[in-house]
Each structure stands twice: as C-alpha cells, then as structure tokens.
Amino acid sequence: MVGNKTLLEVKGLKTYFPLDEGLVRAVDGADFEIQQGRTLGVVGESGCGKSVTAQSILRIVPPPGDILEGELLFHRYSKEGDAFSMADVIDLAKLDPRGREIRTIRGNEIAMVFQEPMTSLSPVHTMGNQITEAILLHQETSKAEAREKALDILHRVGMPKPSQTIDSYPFELSGGMRQRGMIAMALSCHPSLLIADEPTTALDVTTEAQILDLMRQLQEDLGMAIMFITHDLGVIAEMAETAVVMYLGKVVERADVDTLYYDARHPYTQALLRSIPRITEDRRKWLEAIRGMVPDPYNLPSGCPFHPRCRSAQGECREVEPPWVEVEPDHWARCILYADSTTATAQG
Amino acid sequence: MISFIARRLVIMIPLLALLSIVSFTIIQLPPGDYLTTYIQQLEAGGQVVDEAEITRLRAQYGLDQSVYVQYLKWMGGIFRGDFGRSFHWQAPVMDVIMDRLPVTLILSFSSLVVVYVVAVPIAILSAVYQYSVFDYFATLFGFIGLAAPDFLLALVISWLFYLLTGAMVTSLFSLPFRDAPWSLAKFVDMISNVWLPIIIIGMAGTAGLMRTLRATLLDELGRAYVTTARAKGLSESRLLLKYPVRIALNPIFSTIGWLLPALINGGVLVGIVLNLQIIGPALMQATLSQDMYLAGSIILILSVLTVVGTLISDILLAWLDPRIRYGEAN
Ligand SMILES: Nc1ncnc2c1ncn2[C@@H]1O[C@H](COP(=O)(O)OP(=O)(O)OP(=O)(O)O)[C@@H](O)[C@H]1O
Ligand SMILES: [Mg+2]
Numbered sequence: 001m002v003g004n005k006t007l008l009e010v011k012g013l014k015t016y017f018p019l020d021e022g023l024v025r026a027v028d029g030a031d032f033e034i035q036q037g038r039t040l041g042v043v044g045e046s047g048c049g050k051s052v053t054a055q056s057i058l059r060i061v062p063p064p065g066d067i068l069e070g071e072l073l074f075h076r077y078s079k080e081g082d083a084f085s086m087a088d089v090i091d092l093a094k095l096d097p098r099g100r101e102i103r104t105i106r107g108n109e110i111a112m113v114f115q116e117p118m119t120s121l122s123p124v125h126t127m128g129n130q131i132t133e134a135i136l137l138h139q140e141t142s143k144a145e146a147r148e149k150a151l152d153i154l155h156r157v158g159m160p161k162p163s164q165t166i167d168s169y170p171f172e173l174s175g176g177m178r179q180r181g182m183i184a185m186a187l188s189c190h191p192s193l194l195i196a197d198e199p200t201t202a203l204d205v206t207t208e209a210q211i212l213d214l215m216r217q218l219q220e221d222l223g224m225a226i227m228f229i230t231h232d233l234g235v236i237a238e239m240a241e242t243a244v245v246m247y248l249g250k251v252v253e254r255a256d257v258d259t260l261y262y263d264a265r266h267p268y269t270q271a272l273l274r275s276i277p278r279i280t281e282d283r284r285k286w287l288e289a290i291r292g293m294v295p296d297p298y299n300l301p302s303g304c305p306f307h308p309r310c311r312s313a314q315g316e317c318r319e320v321e322p323p324w325v326e327v328e329p330d331h332w333a334r335c336i337l338y339a340d341s342t343t344a345t346a347q348g
Numbered sequence: 349m350i351s352f353i354a355r356r357l358v359i360m361i362p363l364l365a366l367l368s369i370v371s372f373t374i375i376q377l378p379p380g381d382y383l384t385t386y387i388q389q390l391e392a393g394g395q396v397v398d399e400a401e402i403t404r405l406r407a408q409y410g411l412d413q414s415v416y417v418q419y420l421k422w423m424g425g426i427f428r429g430d431f432g433r434s435f436h437w438q439a440p441v442m443d444v445i446m447d448r449l450p451v452t453l454i455l456s457f458s459s460l461v462v463v464y465v466v467a468v469p470i471a472i473l474s475a476v477y478q479y480s481v482f483d484y485f486a487t488l489f490g491f492i493g494l495a496a497p498d499f500l501l502a503l504v505i506s507w508l509f510y511l512l513t514g515a516m517v518t519s520l521f522s523l524p525f526r527d528a529p530w531s532l533a534k535f536v537d538m539i540s541n542v543w544l545p546i547i548i549i550g551m552a553g554t555a556g557l558m559r560t561l562r563a564t565l566l567d568e569l570g571r572a573y574v575t576t577a578r579a580k581g582l583s584e585s586r587l588l589l590k591y592p593v594r595i596a597l598n599p600i601f602s603t604i605g606w607l608l609p610a611l612i613n614g615g616v617l618v619g620i621v622l623n624l625q626i627i628g629p630a631l632m633q634a635t636l637s638q639d640m641y642l643a644g645s646i647i648l649i650l651s652v653l654t655v656v657g658t659l660i661s662d663i664l665l666a667w668l669d670p671r672i673r674y675g676e677a678n
Contacts, residue, residue: 045466062570098584107580112577119572122591124598134580169670185580326452 006075007193008034008057008226013070013093015049015056022298026052026065028249031324031332034193036077039219039226041240042256043233043272045294049249051115054195057227058106059097067093077192108138111186115198117178121170127154127181128166131188138189150188156221157184158214176207176311180214187218195227200235212239233276237261245269248295248305255331258286265333267310306338312337349666356659367651368426372419375635375644381411381671382435382638403666409435422641427647432641441645446625450530451520452626455542456611457549467554471561472593476533486558493555502548506622509544517544519623545622549615561596568592602665608657609650 004062017024027049034040042050055061059073072092077199095102108125111134114120124132131153132146141149147166155161157180169176179199186194196215200208212235219226228239236243236257243260245253245268253266274288295301301308307317317336325338350490383406387397406412410421422432431441474486508516519526520541525534568574571594577587616628634643666672 055517058579060575062575103583104582105581106578107582112579114572116572116578120576122573122577122595124595124668125591126670133577133582137581183575218559322564 005036005077006033007036008075009071009073010057011071011073013053013056013059013072014068015052015065016068017065019064024297025249025300027056030070030246030251031043032244032251032254034225034227036192037219037223037225038242039228039240041236041243042227042229042246043231043236043243044246045231047294047297048246051197053246054112054197054227054229057092057195058112059095059102061094068311074110087227104138106133107191108189109191110193110195111189111191112195112197113179113182113199115184115187115201116174116201117202118170120182121178123169123171126167126169128175131185132182134185134188150184153184153188156218157187160183175203176210179203179211183214183218185329187222187224191223191224193225193227195229197229197335198231201230205305215239232273245272248300250305250334252306252335253333261329265327265331265338268306356662360655360659363655364652367655368423368648369419371644371647371651372422374647375638375640378638378668380638382413382640383409384433385638399502400603408528422644431645433640434634434639436637436639436642441642444630444642445646448625448627448630451538451624452612454538455545455549455624455626457613458542459553459614460547460607460611462546462550463557464554467557468561471558471565472588474558475562476588478566487639489610490555490559493551493561496551498548498552498615499621501551502621505544505548517541517622518626520545521570532597545615545618545624561600564596565592568596580671598665598668602668603661605657605664607661608660612653613650
C-alpha cells in the first residue's frame with residue numbers, strides 16, 4: 001500500500017509576517033516533497049520557521065502572516081482495488097484560507113498534532129466531544145456512530161480505559177494521555193498526511209519514546225504520511241526516511257536521513273551534527289556548540305543568512321544568495337560551495 | 349454538587365443573622381434618630397415642638413427602648429412577615445417596598461436584558477474584527493458609556509428629548525395613570541415611557557460588559573485550542589461560538605448572580621433625576637432621614653440577595669466550567 005508516490009510538493013514557499021516592528025520572513029524559501037505513507041523529518045533551531053511551514057500547508061497561518069509565494073501541491077489519489085491512481089492535484093497556496101475547499105481538507109485529508117497537548121485542547125469540552133467533532137464534520141455519521149469511531153481510535157492510540165477517558169476533560173488526563181488524545185483526534189478521519197509539530201517536546205523521555213513508537217505503529221496500520229517536526233536530530237533518525245534542515249526560514253539541506261547523517265553538505269547541518277552527543281566517539285571530546293547567535297528575525301544578514309556563523313564562509317556569502325543545488329541525486333543543499341554544480345537551479 | 353449546595357445553605361443561616369445585626373448597626377450609626385431629624389426639620393420651619401409630644405412620639409415608635417430590644421423586636425416581626433413601620437411614609441415597610449417593586453423589577457430586568465443583548469454581539473464583532481472601523485466606534489461608545497456619570501446622561505438625554513419632542517420625562521407614567529391602579533392601559537403607558545430610563549441605566553453596564561468581554565475574547569482567540577479547532581476544518585463562525593466565545597462568556601454568565609442586589613437597588617441617581625418610583629431612591633431618602641426600619645429592611649433584603657446571588661453564581665460556575673469542582677478534592 002505504501003508506494004513511492006508524491007503526496008505533497010512544497011515549492012519555493014515564502015510566508016511572511018508584516019509586523020509593526022518589521023517584516024518577519026518566517027518561511028523564506030522552503031522546498032521539499034512528502035511521499036505517500038512515508039515520513040519526512042523537519043529539523044532546525046527554535047524560530048527557524050518549522051511551525052509556520054506546517055501552518056502554511058494547512059492555511060492556518062495567524063494574521064498578519066500570509067503566504068507570499070510558492071506552491072503547495074497536494075496530490076489526491078483515488079483507490080481502485082489495490083492500486084492508487086492519481087485523481088487530481090490541488091495547490092493549497094491558492095485556496096481561500098476561510099473557504100470550503102480547504103476546510104474539507106483540514107482535519108480530513110491533512111491533520112495536525114500540536115506541540116502542547118494541554119493548551120491545544122479546549123479545557124471545557126470532553127475528549128469525546130473534541131474527537132467526534134471532526135468525525136461528524138467530515139463524515140456522514142450519526143452521533144452514536146461517531147462515538148463508536150472515537151472509541152475505536154482511542155483504543156488504537158493506546159489510551160487507557162477508552163470508554164472512561166472519552167468522557168474526561170483534558171485537565172483530568174496526564175500529558176501523555178492528552179497527546180494520545182490529540183493523535184486520536186488527528187487520525188479520526190484517516191488523513192493521508194499527518195503533520196506532527198514537535199508532538200513530544202512537552203513530554204518526558206519515557207512518554208516520548210512511547211508516543212514515537214505509537215506513531216510508527218499507527219503509520220504502519222493506517223498508512224498515512226507524516227511530516228515530523230522536531231529540533232531533535234536523534235528523533236529524526238528514529239522516525240523519518242528523509243529530512244529537511246531549516247535555518248532562518250530557509251530549507252538549507254534535504255536528503256534521506258542516512259545521507260544527512262553521514263554525508264551532510266551544508267555547513268549548518270554539519271555544525272548541527274557536531275553539536276549532538278555521540279556515545280561511540282571519544283568521550284573526552286567536547287561537544288561543539290554552533291558559534292554565534294541566531295540573528296534577530298527583523299535584521300537578517302544579507303546573502304546567506306548563515307554566513308556570520310559559518311566556518312566555511314567566503315567573502316561572497318555576504319552578498320550572494322546561495323543557490324539551491326542538487327549536490328547528488330536527491331540530495332539538495334543551499335550553499336555557495338556547490339554553486340558550480342551543473343544542476344543548480346535559479347531558485348533563491 | 350447537592351451536598352455542596354446543602355452545605356452552603358447551612359452556612360447561610362448564621363451569615364444572614366450576622367448580616368441582620370450589621371444592617372441594624374449601620375442604620376443606628378449616625379447620631380440621633382428619626383425623631384431628632386424630624387424635630388430639627390420642624391424647628392427649622394419655625395415651629396415649636398413641646399417636650400411631652402416628643403416623649404409620646406418616642407414611646408410610640410419604640411425609640412425609647414434600648415437598641416437590643418429594638419433589634420429583637422424588629423427581627424421578631426420579620427419572622428412574622430412584618431418589617432416594621434416606615435416613619436416617613438406612615439405605612440408598613442412592606443407596603444412601601446411592594447409599591448415600588450414591580451416597576452423596579454421591570455426596569456432592572458429590561459435594562460439587564462438590553463445590556464446583554466447589545467453588549468455580547470458587539471463585543472464579539474469588536475474582538476474578531478479588532479482595530480476595524482467597527483471596533484473603533486464600539487470602543488469610543490464604550491469609553492463614553494463608562495466615563496459619563498449616569499445622572500448626567502439622564503439629564504442630557506431628557507433635555508435632548510425635551511428639545512426634540514417638547515415632552516418632559518418626569519416619571520414612568522403619563523399624568524392620567526400616575527395614581528391609577530395597575531391596568532393594561534397603565535402597563536402600555538409605562539412601556540412607552542420606560543425605554544429612556546432603560547437606555548440610561550443600561551448604558552454603563554453595556555459599555556462595561558462590552559469592554560470586559562472584548563478583552564477576554566481577544567485573549568481566548570489567540571489560544572492554541574482555537575488553532576486546533578481550525579485545523580480540524582471547522583468553519584470560523586462555528587469555531588468562534590463553540591470555543592472562544594463559550595469560554596469567554598463563562599465568567600460573565602456565572603457572575604450573573606452578583607447582579608441580584610442591583611436588580612433591586614439599581615439606578616439610584618437616575619431614579620432621582622427622572623423621578624422614578626423605584627426602590628433605590630427610597631433607600632437613599634430613608635437613610636438620610638433616618639427612617640430606620642425602612643432603610644434597615646431594604647439593606648437586609650439587599651444583603652440576603654447578595655448572599656443568594658453569590659451562591660447562584662458559584663453553582664453556575666461549577667456547572668459551566670468543568671475545571672471547577674467544589675469540595676470534592678482534598
Ligand atoms: N503569529 C506570529 N506572529 C508573528 N511572528 C510569528 C508568528 N508565528 C511565528 N512568527 C515568527 O516566525 C518565525 C518562525 O517561527 P516558528 O514558530 O515557525 O518557529 P519554529 O521553527 O516552529 O520554532 P520552535 O522550535 O520554537 O517551535 C519566528 O521568527 C517567529 O517569531
Ligand atoms: Mg514551532
């Protein structure tokens with residue numbers, strides 16, 4: 001059932017926030033693809049635009065933020081027998097964010113799990129109410145049937161005593177249970193894409209491991225693709241097949257996870273990798289922090305935004321916007337070091 | 349929940365006894381009593397009051413007895429439904445209050461309804477379309493309503509009304525109905541006059557509620573659970589009403605019990621300016637002239653309503669907000 005079929009193509013996405021203090025280029029050139037039934041990891045430091053990328057896909061970017069440029073091509077397939085055949089392609093970036101069309105996609109074909117399971121659930125509605133809401137919205141079912149489906153999905157996400165928890169309020173549940181509830185809510189309509197925005201950041205390590213296991217299991221059972229956002233490279237290695245690295249709104253490198261770990265090309269990715277602890281290496285070696293600070297979002301450096309912190313920076317990096325280069329088949333990097341490569345594209 | 353209510357009701361008994369003592373003490377606090385005030389008035393008018401007459405009156409009103417005896421007699425009467433006599437009106441306190449109660453309740457209830465019906469939708473629109481032209485107008489109106497004293501509004505509006513129509517707003521009833529008993533015609537007449545005081549009395553409340561609700565709602569609109577609901581595919585209007593509006597309205601609906609005393613005692617100054625036969629101005633007059641049983645009874649009724657209103661609010665709060673559970677934990 002898992003085919004190598006493109007589900008979502010993000011091309012040259014730019015999402016800006018025109019604030020009084022200045023223009024925030026929250027996403028300033030993101031290019032990647034998500035394959036049906038596969039997991040794409042999105043990594044980067046805090047504030048690099050991971051969440052805004054996710055919000056852009058669902059068209060829930062909070063005002064005054066808006067998509068300025070780019071395409072979000074969502075491929076829909078119809079199932080004929082065992083094979084999927086392409087039905088249509090829809091550019092999410094062109095939809096009216098308040099319109100009917102995007103609303104039939106949200107929660108139904110693309111669903112999202114948020115970082116903070118406490119604040120992301122309504123405090124005065126039961127879990128059941130919040131889960132069945134999505135089912136009732138997108139499917140022709142009675143309330144009783146919707147409740148059955150909610151119970152079923154709560155069961156699947158390993159919620160303890162579903163028949164009881166379904167009538168609980170979020171404040172009565174632990175963080176891990178709430179996040180299971182959130183996942184149940186997101187999966188209740190069997191979406192083809194699940195966006196998980198740091199779903200385990202607010203949880204302790206044991207619970208995190210359980211939730212990650214659960215998500216892999218659910219992906220196997222239900223076959224949805226996952227866009228897994230995290231700032232933890234270790235989690236990416238565990239969860240994803242391919243990954244993109246973001247820095248200050250730009251996707252700076254994209255490759256399959258193994259390549260990214262062992263053959264990273266972008267100096268930022270290399271620096272990120274040097275900053276994670278590895279047990280196999282010489283224990284006495286100091287961990288290396290990336291030098292310098294993340295620049296102020298209102299005054300981004302000209303040229304390559306990473307140049308003030310980059311080890312390999314050259315004079316040119318200050319002025320020239322680095323090109324998006326395919327350094328090897330299916331391995332892309334946004335760096336001037338590879339500019340002479342013949343496959344360079346004009347994209348900024 | 350039931351045990352919570354029962355417990356609260358039991359606590360209310362000593363509380364009310366205490367309140368009655370406090371009410372009585374408050375009206376005894378100013379020096380002198382009704383008679384001294386009365387005699388001063390007579391003397392100011394040039395009349396001579398003879399000592400024997402004063403002693404007779406003092407005995408008649410029971411003012412020669414000790415404070416404790418007066419209190420106990422008053423409380424004893426209340427248990428039999430007798431709140432004592434009003435010196436000023438020369439009538440039982442109950443009659444004085446009952447005379448004013450229907451009009452008072454009609455006025456306060458309709459003002460309250462107007463406040464909610466006007467303020468809630470405006471506040472929602474104002475918050476959703478923050479910084480729009482509509483929002484600026486609503487804000488301007490809100491500040492005027494909050495800042496302008498109601499008696500001034502009463503004066504200005506009735507003056508404008510006079511300029512425009514040539515009619516004076518001096519009472520809730522047109523002349524032929526002033527002293528007539530209640531009838532359908534009298535009721536209709538009142539309806540045609542009542543809107544002006546309703547607007548004036550409701551103005552500050554509307555403005556206040558609008559500002560509070562707008563602020564709470566703006567807070568709620570930015571919450572993560574709103575984004576979650578949006579990501580589910582809910583339409584903006586459904587999402588708005590089900591989540592942020594519901595949550596922002598909780599504290600406002602649940603504190604509705606607190607308004608109970610205001611239903612009886614609202615619009616004192618407006619009542620005086622517009623010469624309305626409602627309870628608020630009567631209480632003020634009674635306190636000024638030390639008409640102790642009338643003042644004391646009204647204050648006592650207000651205290652009871654405050655206590656009951658608070659209980660109602662607590663129950664509503666627990667019912668509307670599942671996060672609040674009384675007495676069950678620890
Ligand atoms: N609602 C908003 N209004 C204004 N600016 C915003 C808004 N949301 C995000 N931004 C800005 O966009 C940039 C990217 O933010 P984003 O939330 O996508 O970061 P992130 O990569 O998800 O970080 P984190 O790991 O902390 O979640 C930041 O500079 C942030 O300040
Ligand atoms: Mg984020």
